Amino acid sequence: MNNENTIKANQSAKPYVAETPWLDPEAVPFIQIKGLSKQFDDFSAVDNVDLNIYKGELFTILGGSGCGKSTLLRMLAGFETPNAGQIIIDGIDMANIPAYDRPINMMFQSYAVFPHMTVEQNISYGLKKDKLAKAEIATRVKDMLELVQLSELAKRKPNQLSGGQRQRVALARALIKQPKVLLLDEPLAALDKKLREQTQFELINLQYELGITFVVVTHDQEEAMTLSTRVAVMDAGKFIQIDTPTQVYESPHNRFVANFFGTINFFNATVLSTDPEAQTLTAQLEKTGTQLEAKAEGRFSASDEVTIAVRPEKISVSQERPEGDHLTITKGTVEDLAYYGNRSVYRVRSQSGRIIQVSAQNNQRSEQLVLEWDDEVYLSWDSSCNVVLSE
Ligand SMILES: Nc1ncnc2c1ncn2[C@@H]1O[C@H](COP(=O)(O)OP(=O)(O)O)[C@@H](O)[C@H]1O
Numbered sequence: 455m456n457n458e459n460t461i462k463a464n465q466s467a468k469p470y471v472a473e474t475p476w477l478d479p480e481a482v483p484f485i486q487i488k489g490l491s492k493q494f495d496d497f498s499a500v501d502n503v504d505l506n507i508y509k510g511e512l513f514t515i516l517g518g519s520g521c522g523k524s525t526l527l528r529m530l531a532g533f534e535t536p537n538a539g540q541i542i543i544d545g546i547d548m549a550n551i552p553a554y555d556r557p558i559n560m561m562f563q564s565y566a567v568f569p570h571m572t573v574e575q576n577i578s579y580g581l582k583k584d585k586l587a588k589a590e591i592a593t594r595v596k597d598m599l600e601l602v603q604l605s606e607l608a609k610r611k612p613n614q615l616s617g618g619q620r621q622r623v624a625l626a627r628a629l630i631k632q633p634k635v636l637l638l639d640e641p642l643a644a645l646d647k648k649l650r651e652q653t654q655f656e657l658i659n660l661q662y663e664l665g666i667t668f669v670v671v672t673h674d675q676e677e678a679m680t681l682s683t684r685v686a687v688m689d690a691g692k693f694i695q696i697d698t699p700t701q702v703y704e705s706p707h708n709r710f711v712a713n714f715f716g717t718i719n720f721f722n723a724t725v726l727s728t729d730p731e732a733q734t735l736t737a738q739l740e741k742t743g744t745q746l747e748a749k750a751e752g753r754f755s756a757s758d759e760v761t762i763a764v765r766p767e768k769i770s771v772s773q774e775r776p777e778g779d780h781l782t783i784t785k786g787t788v789e790d791l792a793y794y795g796n797r798s799v800y801r802v803r804s805q806s807g808r809i810i811q812v813s814a815q816n817n818q819r820s821e822q823l824v825l826e827w828d829d830e831v832y833l834s835w836d837s838s839c840n841v842v843l844s845e
C-alpha cells in the first residue's frame with residue numbers, strides 16, 4: 455500500500471478497497487460475464503462478450519443507439535434470457551435465478567415513477583410489497599429521502615417535481631431495497647445539459663457513499679468520462695475497448711474509439727524501424743520529411759502502413775522551429791482560426807494537404823502568439839502523444 459492510498463483509506467470510514475482492482479490479478483470480480491450472446495431472430499444484439507466488473511465500481515457501457523447496451527443490461531437483471539454464455543454475480547451463476555431473486559435492481563431508461571403516488575409512497579412501494587414492518591419502512595424511507603435530498607418534497611406528486619427531482623425519486627426507489635448492484639439505463643438522458651452535469655456529480659457522490667456497484671448505460675461519451683471507474687466501448691454487440699476514461703481517451707485502440715471521444719487528428723505514416731525491447735517505433739509522417747517516435751507494442755514491423763492519432767490539445771503552434779528532445783515537428787499553413795474565449799482552435803493545412811486541428815488554452819490575458827490566416831507555422835508535440843493505430 456503506498457502513502458497516498460493509506461491517507462485516503464484513513465480518511466474514509468469505509469474499509470480499504472483497492473482503487474484499481476482490475477489491475478490486481480488476485481482480485482475476484484463481483485460480476486463475471488462470459489461469452490454472453492443474445493440473438494433476436496438472426497440478429498445478434500449482443501455478440502459473445504466477456505466482462506469483469508469489480509465491487510464498488512461505477513462501470514459504464516458506452517455506445518451508439520442500437521448497439522446492444524440495454525439488451526446486455528436486461529440480461530444482467532434477468533429480464534432477458536441469453537442464447538449463450540454465463541453471468542456470475544457474487545460467485546453465483548444467475549442462469550436459473552429469476553429477476554426478483556437477483557442481488558440487483560434496475561433503474562429504467564424512462565424512469566417509471568407512479569404518477570398517482572407521492573414521492574414518499576413511490577419510494578416506499580417496494581418495501582411495502584415485501585411486507586416489511588411499518589417502523590422499518592418509515593426509517594428507511596426517511597434516510598433515503600435525506601440521501602437524495604427530497605425530504606422537503608416527500609408529499610408531492612411526480613407532476614409537481616422537476617425532471618431532476620423525478621430522476622432522484624426513481625433512483626431512491628431503486629436503491630431503497632439495498633441491492634448489491636444497481637443497473638442504470640441512460641439515467642440522465644431526460645435531463646437538460648446543465649442539470650445533467652450537476653446530477654452526474656450527485657450520482658458519483660451517492661455511489662461513493664453507498665459503495666454499491668453501479669453499471670451505467672449511456673450513449674453520451676462525456677457522461678461516461680465523468681462518471682466512470684472504467685468504460686466499455688460497445689459497437690454492434692461487441693466490446694471494442696474496456697479501459698479507464700483516461701486510457702480510452704489517451705490510448706484508444708482503434709479509430710472507432712479515438713473518434714468516439716472528442717476531436718482527434720489522424721495521420722498516415724510508414725514504419726521505418728521498430729525497437730521491440732523498448733516497445734517503440736519510428737515512422738515517417740505522410741511522406742513529408744517528418745520523422746516521429748511512438749510507443750507501440752510488438753505488433754508492427756518496418757514498412758507497415760499505420761495511422762498516427764494525435765489529440766488537438768497536445769499540439770503546439772509556433773512561428774520559430776521548436777527545440778527539444780522527443781518532439782514530433784511538422785510544418786503547415788494557418789487556414790482557419792477561431793477564438794472561443796477560454797481556448798482558440800486553429801486549422802492548419804500540413805505540407806501533405808491534410809487539415810490538422812489544434813486547440814490551445816488561452817491562459818494568458820493577451821495571447822503571446824498572434825497568428826493570421828496564411829501564416830507559415832510549426833506544429834509540434836511530444837512524441838509520447840503519438841498513438842499508433844493499426845485499424
Ligand atoms: N425484443 C426485441 N426484439 C427484436 N429486436 C430487438 C429486441 N430488443 C432489442 N432489439 C434490437 O437489438 C438491438 C439492440 O437493442 P438495444 O439493446 O435496445 O440497444 P441500445 O440500448 O444500445 O440502444 C437493436 O437493433 C434493437 O432493435
Ligand SMILES: [Mg+2]
Nearest residue numbers: 523524525563
Ligand atoms: Mg437502450
